[in-house]
Amino acid sequence: MGKLHRLHQLTGWVVFIITATVLLLSVERTGSLWDVGEFILGAHKLQVVHPPGAPLFLLIGRMFAAVGDLLSDDPSFIAAFVNGMSALCTAFGATFVAWVTIRLSLLSLTGRDERAEVGGGQVIAVAGGGLVAGLSAAFTTSVWFSAVEGEVYAMSFFFTCMTVWAAIRYYTTPRDRDHIAYRWLIFSIFCIGLSSGVHLLSILVLPFITLLFYLRERGQLFLTRVGKIVGYLFAASLLLTAGSFASKLIGIGAVAGATYFLGARKLPHWAQFVVAAVSGVLMIGIIQTLVIIGVPSVWHWFEIGMVNSGLPVHSGVVPTLLAYGGLLYLAFRYAHRHRDQGVQLAAMGIASILIAYSVIAVVVIRAEAKTPVNMNNPDNVTSLLPYLNREQYGERSLVYGPHFEAQLTATDVEDRYGLVDGRYEYTNFKVTPEYEKDKQMFFPRMYDGTQGRPGLYKRWMGLDPSQPMPRGRPSQVDNVRFLFNYQLGWMYWRYFMWNFSGRQNGQQGYFSWDESSGNWITGIKFLDELRLGNLDELPSDFKNDPSRNTYFLLPFLFGLLGLLWHSGRRGEEFLALLALFVITGIGITIYTNQPPNEPRERDYVLVGSFFVFCMWIGMAVPAIYELVKGQFRARGVGLAVGASALVLVAPILMVTQNWDDHNRSHHTAARDYAHNFLESVDENAIIFTYGDNDTYPLWYAQEVEGIRTDVRVVNLSLIAVDWYIDLLRYRMNDSPVIDLQLTEDQMRGRLRNNVQYYNLRNPEQPCEEAPPITLEAFMNELADDKNLPVQGGRIIETVYPTCNVNLKVDPGRLAQAPWLTPAGEPVVQSIPIRIDPRSLQKDEIAILDIINSNFYKRPIYFAVTCQPSKFMGLEDYMQLEGLALQLTATRTPSQTQRYQNIGAGGIDVDKNYELIMNEWTWGNFDKVDTYVNTSYAPAIQSMRGVMLRTMDVLMQRGDTERALEIGDKYFQSFPNMNFPFYYEAFIMLDPYFRSGNTERAADVIIQLAENTAERLNYYESLDEKVLNESYFYENRQGQAIAQQLIMQLRDSGNEALRNRVEGILSNYLYLAEAPGPG
Incomplete structure (x- = not known):
């Protein structure tokens, strides 16, 4: 077993070296768009970023930023090192995925018997599966996107993977070493606490941990002890939630009754498993209520009275620490006196989370320092509490609430304290809207009635957005359809298939019936044509788009094979892993209750679900090994190496396909x-x-x-x-x-x-x-x-x-x-x-x-x-x-x-x-053939607009040469290799035609004509319905370009260029004889 252990450890480190190398080579060297710049500056100077703050990310990032600052006078090194931190976090996360896959695969082959004989072929197959799983996890498109920028999601991925790994270490430790096993269990809980200072994704591992605890401990220990503890903690958490005192008493009574029932009855195994799963879900709420929000809430309660009695600001911290410390002392004392292991573990878990969560104090300390960027200024508990609650982003009804047709009828106003001259006074309020009672429903999915959203909901319902809503709609049926069609279908399944089947392009997809943008593909022509129309005439800039990635369904099929093999070999462990897969994927999608349309694609929040599936991709290796060995009586290391090489095709495809659109090493x-x-x-x-x-x-x-x-x-x-x-x-x-x-x-x-x-x-x-x-x-x-x-x-x-x-x-x-x-x-x-x-x-x-x-x-x-x-x-x-x-x-x-x-x-x-x-500088887009993320479109459009207006005014003033110099600069800065010439380039050609300088832009005109001809050929090959729903405006633009190029070149006197362009656009010469497309 010693050699086996060393090989499996080595496999994880091989995954780390490979993934760290690739990711560090592709990492962005400066700031990026969205929140990245904010997090890098926050790490560099320990400033206060937007809610809920991510203080641990900033502290660790500060160390990386300091190293970058020390090593170079170039300030971009600071950003490069913080971005590199994300790459290393992802590489470590992939290493943990490899080790978890190895342990689960080994359990599937040999069970829990430590003395079971493991053949050489099995050792190689299990190690190969770990290698495949780790590489796949790092090189999925959603994980890689976050791995090359200084945002919280890569570190969140790291903590989630480490939490799962620690939980598996607990689960696989033999029963005669329980003292070691429980250390791993507490460490996994501590990881969850640490992750609260980064992102709350890791807290979703709690149901998985609870199920593993049940499977390892078995029997009534869970129900009579741990079940009671969960019940008591949940009842305590109810006291800290909003609502009337009577409703809290009813809730506590219900929890107490359920806890007594579970402890008094001998339930069948399947029922115990369900109770364990439900307990895990409840634990998410318990930690959120008792710790994440509970600690500042208790602090707030003490703080108001003490400070307003004349004590200094932050005096409420002392009784808060005493209260939590006293409760933990009582719990530890009870556990020691009664030899109650369950209480001891629960107290240790809560204590470890509280210790980790103390990092939130960094937010208050830095806010008090009045840093240049000080989002929400949470320098006291009254501003910290809404900061941690993310109240500025509003609330989304989950169980019962209004649909988008409901009108506001009243508002509930809750006064809020603020610090004024050393005292807390009512300075603000929280407004909770109330809506028409008859326009509310259970499990509301279509809830957002703000400007623009009702029309989008109607489109997803198949209705005309400009027409009034038919009576009785949206109905509960419409609500459920929207859940499956948009939230689960478009905002989860599409992202899932991006990672394990392929991605059409980097354009943001808004509607499932729009076949031009953001769809998933396979790379298998006849399958893709069933969903996306005729692909015979696909333009070269579509085919060569760096963000067009095809894996031919191989990762998906291998993952499905591993999933089936795991479920057949170790059904209970499979169900625990399946729970993690569902909660971090479908669970997040349902909880976030996303409306159409989001500002950007949201696949990066679902990486927990994706790395679990990567474990099943890895398990395809021992699955194939066992299948072939059983069918053909083949034996030995060669078969295992062959199985590993076969499944390794999946991550190799992923890294080679994803490299060109995830390599940001030259982006500035x-x-x-x-x-x-x-x-x-x-x-x-x-x-x-x-x-x-x-x-x-x-x-x-x-x-x-x-x-x-x-x-x-x-x-x-x-x-x-x-x-x-x-x-x-x-x-x-x-x-x-x-x-x-x-x-x-x-x-x-x-x-x-x-x-x-x-x-x-x-x-x-x-x-x-x-x-x-x-x-x-x-x-x-x-x-x-x-x-x-x-x-x-x-x-x-x-x-x-x-x-x-x-x-x-x-x-x-x-x-x-x-x-x-x-x-x-x-x-x-x-x-x-x-x-x-x-x-x-x-x-x-x-x-x-x-x-x-x-x-x-x-x-x-x-x-x-x-x-x-x-x-x-x-x-x-x-x-x-x-x-x-x-x-x-x-x-x-x-x-x-x-x-x-x-x-x-x-x-x-x-x-x-x-x-x-x-x-002006151009982000290296003028020098390097690379992928330009569509998030840059508004910036590019702004620069183009400034150049266009300046050119027009110069032309009006007769300064043709300077106008054309700007035109030349535009085409140098936004070349065809990164910005395929189409309508935007056509607009920028206007001064060349007006001044008779077409020869100066001849190369651009020819390239534009070639691009336009290819696009029009493609649009003509499409079904009319697909054309109108997906490419209507692009087709009209192409027709306008072809018409105007032909007509203006006929008037230009440049016969050679005219003949060249007319030859390229020979199928569309008729457009120049007809009125312009209107």
Whole structure:
């Protein structure tokens, strides 16, 4: 057994070396999109990231960031090392998957008998299965995606795999070494506690652990002791949940009765197994309630009374520690006196989780340090509790609730404490909406009635979104269909098949009937054509898309074989593993209750389910070995090596297919996009941004790489809350504080969340007819604490008297603010501001305050990606400078119909030309043939729009050469190898045709014609239904390109190019004789 153990250990380390090497080679070298930039800067300076904080990730990441900072003066090394941490976490996780697969396979071959003889072929087959499982787990597309970026999901994968491995070590330890086994059990629980400082995925392993505990201990020990403990803990957790005292008593009584029943009766084995599974599920809720939320809740309860009695802030920590410590002491004392092993294990488990969970204190400590990025400012328990509860993201009904047609009937308001001058006072509230009673249902899946979602639900129901909902719908049948069609079919099964069958492309898929984007494929033509239409004429850029991955169903089929073999050999262990597979896949999907359409694909949260299936892929090796050996009486190591080599084809396919779209080693696009944004604005500027991908990369560039730290980035998605407004009052790196008129006390909590119009002098006068006032006077009105009584006994702090507001321009102050007067533009006397005639929200008030207080002090910009509603009618008074729109004291009519936001106001052509030609960088997409994730599309579209508008204005001014230089720069920066030329490239060719310089862009025109011909050939080969549902607009675009290319080349005088293009588009010459596609 010693040699067997060494071989199996070696197999795991081989998996680690291979996976770590591949993943480290493919890891991103700088920040990335979405939350990655935020987590890297959080790790670098131990800053406070978005809820629920991930403090352990940040602490470990800090060590990696420090090493990167030490080894190089290049600040991108910091990001590279944090990203590399994710690669190593994934490699270790894959190693644990290999070891777990080996142990489960060995159990399936020999049972629990330690003395059972294991043949050489079996040893090799089991080791080969572990190798296959580990490699498969690391190279699935969803795992690999997270493995190359500094986000929490790779570390979460590591902790989940380690938890499962520790649980299996407990389970496989012989009964005569129980003391060692129980150490592994407690270690697995400790891993769950540690993972709470990263991500809560590992907590879902609890049912698996509970089932293994039952299978190992067997009999009444579980029901009479552990079952009672679970019951007692669950009853205690009910005391910390929301609800009336009576409902809590009823719940506790029910739990006590069930616990007594289970302890008093001898249940059959299958019933005991079910009880074990249910107990595991209950344990998830117990840990969540007693620890994750319970500890800060108890702290909150003590804190309010003690601090308001005159003690210092955080005094409530002491009695909280004493309370939990005292309860644990009593539990340990009881276990010692009564020799109760169950109580001892339970107490040890809770203690280990509490010790691990103490890392949450890092969040409060760093929030108190007022770090530059301090999300939610959880510097005391009243702000920590909603932070950990993720309350800002809202709640989704799971058991019973409204459907999307239900109308709001009332709101339940719960007052919330906040820290004010060393005391806790009611400063905010939590609003819980209440809906029509007759439009609620059990297990609501279609619940989201916010703007846009009802129409999407109707589409999934097969209804016309523009038509009223038929009477009696959505019904419970519609609800269940949506569960299976969208949530389980589209948001789980599709992702599952991406990982084990193949992926059509990297486009985000929104609808199952859209056969163009995000579907799963096999690579087997006739099977794919059954679902995705004719593939005979598939364009080369579709076929060669790096994100098009095909595994020919092999991982799926091998996994199915391993699953069947495992279920036949060790049914109980298979059921435990199946429970883990279901809970981390289907369970998460049901719990998250996802609406259509999500901002991005969500496959990365389901990796727990995927790595379990990889274990079954690995078990296909001993399954094939046993099958062949039994059928053909073959023996020996050769058969095992052959079986291993056969199944090893699956991970080899996965790594070779996935490499080109997961290798980010040359990507610098997120950092470069942020650089382009920041370099677009003047010194000490304020820039309003909107979404995650317009903010986190900018924060990363400033906080980690030191790019333009004088610029203050103000996120309009966050500015509606007091804590974020307060952060603006602090200096951030080289950026001075932002001057604000409204004080911290005036914007605290619920104050000025919603300020309504009311004219005290003429209450009947409509807002639009009220006399105009300046912005300065308007802000004075908002700053005046009028404290007016209204119905219901409430007091509103202020109102505003008019919506006719203008920012008066003071000519005497323009000399000190030269950015307000672009050269050659006449200065206006005032700038009108659009004010809602009904009410103003806190974010709008903050924007107005920033503009009013800083107009002459600092340049103010809006990112071109902001929502137009946030411009507040200022579009004509802006000037396009790179990727930002600067607020000026001049007026230029906007051209937003042609350019959207980029067309707002005027344009600084010379500055844009300099930025585009000499300052902007392109993420290496201009140099390296690589895969460009579709998440970059908005950034690329923004840069393209700036280039297009600048070219157009230069052409209008007769500066053709500089316009064409920008065109040349565009095609160099966004080459066909990474951005296949189609409609976007066609638009950028306009200056070449207008100026008669078609020869200068001949290569681009020819490539565009070839791409268009291929696409049109493909679209013509499709069934009409598929064409209209999946490629309607792309087909019309292709027809427009072909028509315009032919017509414009006929007028260009370039006969050689015309003949070349007409030869390529010979099947579509008729389009030039017909009216344009409308």
